[in-house]
Every structure is written in structure tokens, then in C-alpha cells.
Amino acid sequence: MFKYLLAKNEDIPAGSAAVFFGFSSIIWFVIGTGLGSFNAAKLAFPDFVTGNIYFAFGHMRQVHVMAVIFGWISMAFAMAMMYITPALGNSKLWSEKLGLWNCLFWNVGLALGLTVLWAGITSGREYSDFPWPIDLYLAVFVFIPLATNVWMTVLTRKTQGIYTTNWFFIAAVFMVIIVFLVGNSPEFFHLTGLTEAYLTWWFAHNVLGLWITPVAAAIAYYTVPKVTGNPLYSHRIGHLHFWSVVVFYSTPAAHHLMSAPLPEWLKSFASVEGVLILVPAIAFVSNIMLTMRGKWYMFVENIEIRFTITGCLMAIPLNMQGGFQQTRAINWYIHGTGWIVAHAHLALLGFSTFLEGAAVYLGLQTIMRRKLYSLTLANLHFWMLLIGFTIYWVSMTIAGLIQGAGKIYEVPYIDVVIAEHPYMIARWIGGTLVFVGNILWLYNMWMTARVGTVVPAGRMPHELSYER
Amino acid sequence: MAGFREYKIGSRIFALAFGGSMCITLLLPSINIASVSSTDVALAKQLAIGHETGFNLDDPLMQGKNKPLVVALKADPKTGQPLAQAMTVYVYQPGTSFPAGILHPRILGAGIEELSVQQGHIGDAKKDTGAVFAISKGKFEGKDHSFIEDLTTSKGWTTSDVLKVAKDEDVSHSGKGKTMFVREGCWWCHTLLPEQTQDWQVFGAPPMLGDFNGESPTAFGSDRKAPDLMHVGSRNSSKEWMMMHFFNPRLVQPHSIMPRFDYLWGEKDADGTPINFAKWRSDYDDYREGKSVSAPDVPSYAKDSEIRSLIDFMLSLK
Numbered sequence: 001m002f003k004y005l006l007a008k009n010e011d012i013p014a015g016s017a018a019v020f021f022g023f024s025s026i027i028w029f030v031i032g033t034g035l036g037s038f039n040a041a042k043l044a045f046p047d048f049v050t051g052n053i054y055f056a057f058g059h060m061r062q063v064h065v066m067a068v069i070f071g072w073i074s075m076a077f078a079m080a081m082m083y084i085t086p087a088l089g090n091s092k093l094w095s096e097k098l099g100l101w102n103c104l105f106w107n108v109g110l111a112l113g114l115t116v117l118w119a120g121i122t123s124g125r126e127y128s129d130f131p132w133p134i135d136l137y138l139a140v141f142v143f144i145p146l147a148t149n150v151w152m153t154v155l156t157r158k159t160q161g162i163y164t165t166n167w168f169f170i171a172a173v174f175m176v177i178i179v180f181l182v183g184n185s186p187e188f189f190h191l192t193g194l195t196e197a198y199l200t201w202w203f204a205h206n207v208l209g210l211w212i213t214p215v216a217a218a219i220a221y222y223t224v225p226k227v228t229g230n231p232l233y234s235h236r237i238g239h240l241h242f243w244s245v246v247v248f249y250s251t252p253a254a255h256h257l258m259s260a261p262l263p264e265w266l267k268s269f270a271s272v273e274g275v276l277i278l279v280p281a282i283a284f285v286s287n288i289m290l291t292m293r294g295k296w297y298m299f300v301e302n303i304e305i306r307f308t309i310t311g312c313l314m315a316i317p318l319n320m321q322g323g324f325q326q327t328r329a330i331n332w333y334i335h336g337t338g339w340i341v342a343h344a345h346l347a348l349l350g351f352s353t354f355l356e357g358a359a360v361y362l363g364l365q366t367i368m369r370r371k372l373y374s375l376t377l378a379n380l381h382f383w384m385l386l387i388g389f390t391i392y393w394v395s396m397t398i399a400g401l402i403q404g405a406g407k408i409y410e411v412p413y414i415d416v417v418i419a420e421h422p423y424m425i426a427r428w429i430g431g432t433l434v435f436v437g438n439i440l441w442l443y444n445m446w447m448t449a450r451v452g453t454v455v456p457a458g459r460m461p462h463e464l465s466y467e468r
Numbered sequence: 469m470a471g472f473r474e475y476k477i478g479s480r481i482f483a484l485a486f487g488g489s490m491c492i493t494l495l496l497p498s499i500n501i502a503s504v505s506s507t508d509v510a511l512a513k514q515l516a517i518g519h520e521t522g523f524n525l526d527d528p529l530m531q532g533k534n535k536p537l538v539v540a541l542k543a544d545p546k547t548g549q550p551l552a553q554a555m556t557v558y559v560y561q562p563g564t565s566f567p568a569g570i571l572h573p574r575i576l577g578a579g580i581e582e583l584s585v586q587q588g589h590i591g592d593a594k595k596d597t598g599a600v601f602a603i604s605k606g607k608f609e610g611k612d613h614s615f616i617e618d619l620t621t622s623k624g625w626t627t628s629d630v631l632k633v634a635k636d637e638d639v640s641h642s643g644k645g646k647t648m649f650v651r652e653g654c655w656w657c658h659t660l661l662p663e664q665t666q667d668w669q670v671f672g673a674p675p676m677l678g679d680f681n682g683e684s685p686t687a688f689g690s691d692r693k694a695p696d697l698m699h700v701g702s703r704n705s706s707k708e709w710m711m712m713h714f715f716n717p718r719l720v721q722p723h724s725i726m727p728r729f730d731y732l733w734g735e736k737d738a739d740g741t742p743i744n745f746a747k748w749r750s751d752y753d754d755y756r757e758g759k760s761v762s763a764p765d766v767p768s769y770a771k772d773s774e775i776r777s778l779i780d781f782m783l784s785l786k
């Protein structure tokens with residue numbers, strides 16, 4: 001990769017940036033889930049590595065969160081954009097060179113930001129934990145170059161229209177820049193009080209709603225038709241999905257602070273808008289499920305389809321939870337409990353990760369023109385992710401309900417801690433399964449690059465049988 | 469270049485939809501929140517905690533620099549005579565940044581702003597020479613308000629005068645303590661927000677709209693794995709309990725899953741003797757395994773240690 005950084009743009013093989021991003025994202029996934037497993041061990045066994053400032057839970061929790069959001073998920077998105085955007089425009093990526101530098105700056109900036117966070121140097125704001133110089137760096141050297149490349153690739157496309165996936169891509173790369181600059185403004189301009197508290201959750205909500213959710217869905221709009229060979233069921237439902245994301249998903253930020261002293265109109269408004277999140281969710285899931293018509297055998301036989309459809313199916317409980325748990329009727333019970341932690345992992349490790357996993361599997365095989373090294377390892381990876389996640393989600397949901405009950409029955413807090421202990425151990429086991437699965441994935445993709453069977457031009461990797 | 473020719477209408481609708489959503493979620497709430505007046509809690513909190521507690525250029529390594537001291541003043545700093553009633557003053561030593569309410573009195577709210585500027589003279593406070601603030605009571609347009617008074621201007625009390633008459637036990641490092649609270653990530657498990665619906669009985673009253681003016685970060689916390697701390701100082705004001713609990717929470721609560729924060733003691737204890745952590749831990753392990761009858765003593769902390777400020781902050785959360 002590095003030898004192309006200073007090469008002329010036209011000398012760089014197409015797809016280099018996507019490969020660089022793809023492997024970077026897998027490595028960050030291994031690091032991020034490894035940290036998650038380590039943190040979970042501390043909650044289950046409090047005397048495991050304790051009394052050491054460099055491995056303190058309070059220093060490492062945010063490193064796990066930021067590594068998976070801005071390392072794994074966002075870099076997998078960039079990887080998908082680098083190969084899907086030109087493929088859908090029947091053109092080449094506007095600048096492979098910009099893409100390579102983008103990825104290099106991204107890795108350097110993220111490594112720097114996580115190191116600083118690990119040392120305890122933080123803005124003290126959840127999800128926008130990075131100190132403001134790192135936020136500015138990420139906006140200028142990560143998201144603006146990414147947006148430039150995606151926009152220019154769409155502008156220089158050779159097709160008449162723009163396909164659904166690309167609407168989402170160009171809108172999301174624009175919105176994430178706005179979210180980054182506005183959401184961190186309390187740090188840039190020293191805004192205080194409720195403004196700071198509200199903007200913290202405005203950022204947290206919108207980085208999920210206007211970046212992670214729409215881009216993950218956009219990836220499914222590409223992978224399912226591409227791999228099954230079926231056309232997208234409905235372009236119109238895609239329209240409904242897109243516009244309802246922009247209108248409904250960008251407004252409910254205040255529902256994260258339902259039990260905090262914010263103006264009541266703002267909380268009520270956010271709560272109603274929050275239920276309307278079901279509109280894009282139902283549009284998306286039904287559109288993808290109907291696209292699968294006649295090809296459901298691929299859900300069993302094809303690894304990319306299995307990942308994508310599992311992710312889409314997880315969007316159903318995700319949005320049912322998301323739409324209703326933020327209403328006042330339910331929020332008072334589960335606010336601030338492990339239920340929310342389970343929900344956040346359903347969004348990021350369930351729904352979103354399975355969709356991106358498919359994009360990275362498919363993309364790396366397609367660009368490198370190598371068939372997957374081992375389908376067995378990929379199956380193992382799938383099941384370790386799914387079982388590990390399920391253990392995590394079930395145990396944290398139960399723990400959350402225990403906490404909620406403890407809250408309303410005014411149980412001494414230590415009894416809640418004691419009751420949660422078995423679920424903390426289960427959460428650690430689930431997280432560790434995910435981590436080990438990801439190590440297998442990294443090995444599998446590395447071996448694919450080295451010794452995978454060559455895929456002839458014009459064929460899909462899954463159309464080839466294994467020769468070994 | 470295919471461009472966006474055929475997407476003219478779509479781009480305009482996008483601008484309208486996204487812009488409208490930003491207007492409702494950013495512009496209207498900021499107008500509303502900006503009109504909220506500070507409560508007494510907000511005045512006291514911002515004076516005690518100072519300018520910024522997250523990453524900032526005055527304290528880039530988050531060591532608790534650039535923070536005020538809170539002094540329970542019992543004697544007149546000029547004459548040395550005992551005061552009829554002890555008062556709380558907030559000492560900003562020379563070079564310490566002032567909180568948002570002093571820099572931008574507008575955020576204090578109607579009435580409080582005018583009183584603080586006209587009677588409190590907060591506009592005359594100088595960062596270079598330092599200032600001593602207190603919360604006073606006054607009337608503006610017939611209404612009672614608390615306001616911030618700059619005692620350095622109104623009474624001529626300098627920071628060194630005040631610190632000279634104050635004993636160490638009367639000085640609270642709660643501002644530095646909040647830096648420790650943010651840096652050590654206490655707020656990942658302990659919330660600072662009793663909920664409006666359920667927490668009255670156990671964790672005390674939920675905060676009011678105006679309780680946060682001037683505070684940054686508010687560090688509400690979202691993932692409660694441990695008791696809320698907003699009023700912890702009212703429930704438990706024992707320094708000794710706090711000390712044992714921070715050194716090793718399982719000394720006082722065997723089922724606690726809180727990490728040990730013994731590293732905040734630093735190298736030396738209150739007498740300047742180096743703390744032997746390795747020996748303490750092996751003694752503690754013997755105790756835990758039943759080989760010895762009592763747990764080893766927790767070393768008492770030095771006056772300027774990080775743990776002192778964190779405990780001061782805990783006790784300030786009334």
C-alpha cells in the first residue's frame with residue numbers, strides 16, 4: 001500500500017484504497033473487541049488488573065467505544081464507499097491517491113486520539129470524548145477528504161441516474177461533517193450547562209442516526225441485489241427510507257435525556273419523532289426482504305447474504321426497541337440500565353456490524369479477485385459473532401431489567417450489583433467469543449490475499465467452487 | 469460529467485428537510501435554554517469548579533491545574549478577627565481562569581446578571597491578580613436574587629489574605645477533584661443525575677433546569693452501574709469511609725465491583741513516607757484468604773495528593 005502513496009494517481013491499481021481501508025477496519029475490529037472483552041472482564045472480576053492507572057476501567061471504556069465506531073464501523077464504511085460508489089457509477093474512484101492518504105491519516109489520527117483517551121485526557125462527553133484538537137483533525141483529515149472523494153466519484157459517474165446506495169452515501173458523508181462540527185461546538189467555543197449536555201447527546205444521536213444507520217443500510221441495498229442477482233424490490237420504498245431518515249432520524253436527539261431537566265416541549269417532540277424512526281426502519285427491512293424473493297436458499301449457502309440478512313433481521317428488534325423504549329411510558333424503567341447497553345450493542349454489533357462484515361467480505365474478494373481462503377473459517381466467524389452477540393445481548397437485557405426493578409423498588413444498590421454478577425460473567429464470555437471470531441477473520445482475509453483462488457474477470461467469487 | 473442536473477429538486481428538498489430539522493433541534497432549544505436563569509446550585513457549582521474540567525489548553529494533561537479553592541472562612545482576612553458567621557468563599561489564585569458566569573454574565577440570567585455586575589463588581593475581577601468570590605443576596609426590581617460578588621473589589625480581600633487565615637481543613641480542592649472525576653471516568657458507572665421519575669427516595673432530588681449554567685462538562689453519565697452521586701455528600705460525609713473505599717472498595721463493601729484507586733495516593737503518604745503498595749497488596753491478599761485477622765491500614769493521603777481533591781469533590785456533592 002505504502003509504495004503507492006507517492007505514485008501518480010493513474011498508476012495506482014483500482015481498489016487499492018478499498019483494500020487499505022478494508023484491512024485497517026478488520027484490525028481495528030480486533031483491537032476494539034479485544035478492549036471490550038478486557039473491560040467486561042473487569043466488571044465481572046473487579047480485582048482483575050486493578051489499581052493501575054494505565055489499565056483502569058474508566059480510562060479504557062471509551063477507547064473500546066471509539067475504536068469500534070471510528071475504527072471498525074466507519075473505516076468499513078469508507079472501504080465500502082471506495083469500491084461501491086464507482087461500481088454503481090460505472091466509473092473509477094475519483095482519486096485512489098486521496099483514498100490512500102485518507103486511510104493513512106485516519107489510522108494515524110485514530111491511534112493518536114485513542115492513546116490520548118487512554119491516558120485519561122478526555123472532553124468528558126460521551127461519544128464525543130476526543131479532545132477538540134482530535135475532533136478538528138478528524139473533521140479536516142478524515143471526513144472532509146472522504147466526502148470529497150465520494151462526491152467527486154458520483155459527479156464523474158458514467159450512468160444517468162444515481163442508485164439508492166449512492167444517495168445515502170453522498171448524504172451521509174455530508175451530514176457526518178455537519179454533525180462533527182456542530183456536535184463538538186461546546187468544546188470549540190466553551191459552551192456550558194444544559195447546552196453542553198444537550199449537544200453531547202445531539203452528537204451521539206446523530207452520529208448513529210445520520211452516519212452509521214443510513215450507511216449500513218445503503219450497503220445492504222448494494223450487496224443483496226448484487227450477490228442474489230435480483231433487482232431491488234422497490235426504488236420508491238427506497239425513496240421513503242431515504243427521506244424519512246433525513247426528516248425523522250435527525251430530530252429525536254433529546255430523547256437520550258428524557259429523565260434530565262431539559263425543556264419539556266423538546267423532550268415530548270423528540271419522543272414523538274423517535275417513534276417515527278419506525279418509518280425508515282420498516283421501509284428498509286421490507287425492501288430488502290422482498291428483494292430476496294426466490295433467492296432465500298442463499299441465506300443458508302452464501303456467506304455475504306447470510307451476514308446481510310442476519311443484520312437486516314436484527315434491525316427489526318433494534319427499531320422496535322429504539323422506537324418505543326424512548327417514550328416516557330417505558331424510558332423511566334430502563335433509562336441508564338444495562339438494557340440500553342444491550343440496545344447499543346444490538347445497533348452496532350448486531351445490525352450494523354453484520355452488514356459491514358458482508359461488505360468487507362465481498363469487497364476484499366472482488367477487488368483482490370481472490371476467492372475466500374476458507375469458507376469454514378468464515379462460517380465459524382459468523383457463528384462466533386452471532387452466538388457471542390446473543391449471549392451479550394440477552395445477559396445485558398436481563399441485567400438491565402434487574403437494574404430497572406432495583407430502581408423502582410428502591411433496593412439498596414449493592415443488591416443490584418450482586419444480582420447482576422452472573423450476567424456480567426456471561427457478557428464477558430459473549431464479548432470474548434466475538435473477539436476470538438474476529439482474530440479468525442483477520443487470518444482468513446490475510447490468507448485470502450496470499451493464497452486465495454484467482455477469480456476470473458466478470459465472475460462473482462461465490463460462483464467459483466473450491467479447488468482444494 | 470453527469471453531475472446533479474436531474475437532481476435539482478431533490479437537492480433543494482434535502483436542504484429544506486435537513487435545514488428544518490437543524491432549526492428545530494438546534495436553534496429553538498438554544499434560544500429556550502439560553503433564557504434559563506442560574507439557580508443557587510449553579511452559582512455555587514461554577515464558582516467551586518472553575519472554567520473547564522474536560523480537556524483544555526490550561527490543563528492539557530488533566531492534572532487538576534487552573535482550578536479555584538473553596539474556603540470555609542471563619543476569620544476576617546484583613547483583621548484576623550473571628551467572623552460572626554462562617555462564610556464560603558471561592559479563591560481564584562492569580563492566573564486561574566474564571567468560570568463562564570464571570571466571563572459572560574449573560575448566562576447567569578435576568579436579575580442575577582445585573583446584580584452581579586452592578587453590586588458584585590464581577591467585571592472588575594482580574595485574572596492576573598486573582599479574585600475572591602462569594603454568593604450574596606440582593607434585590608433587583610423588587611425581586612430577591614442571589615448573585616456573585618467579587619470580594620477582592622468590594623472588600624479588598626486578596627487571595628493571599630484569605631489563604632493566610634484559612635486552615636488546611638477549611639480548604640476544599642473540589643475543583644481539582646472534578647478533574648479527577650472526569651479523568652478517571654467515575655461517570656462511566658456513577659451518574660450525576662437522579663432521574664425525574666424514580667430516584668427521589670434513594671438518591672435525592674433531581675436537578676432543576678437552571679442547576680447547570682456555567683458547568684462544563686456536566687458529566688451526567690448514561691450507564692449507571694453504581695449509585696448516583698449527585699447528593700452523595702449528604703448521604704455519607706465520612707472522610708475515613710471515602711478513604712478506605714477509594715483505596716480498595718472491598719475493604720468496606722465486599723461485593724463492590726469498583727476498581728481500586730490507590731494510585732491516586734501518589735508516591736508518599738501524609739508524613740512523606742513512601743507508600744509500599746506491593747506490601748499492602750500482599751498483606752491484603754493474606755487477609756482476604758483468611759491468613760490474617762485484620763486488613764492492613766490504609767495510608768493517610770498527602771495534603772496535595774490527587775485523592776484528597778477527589779474526596780473533597782465527593783464531600784462537596786450535597
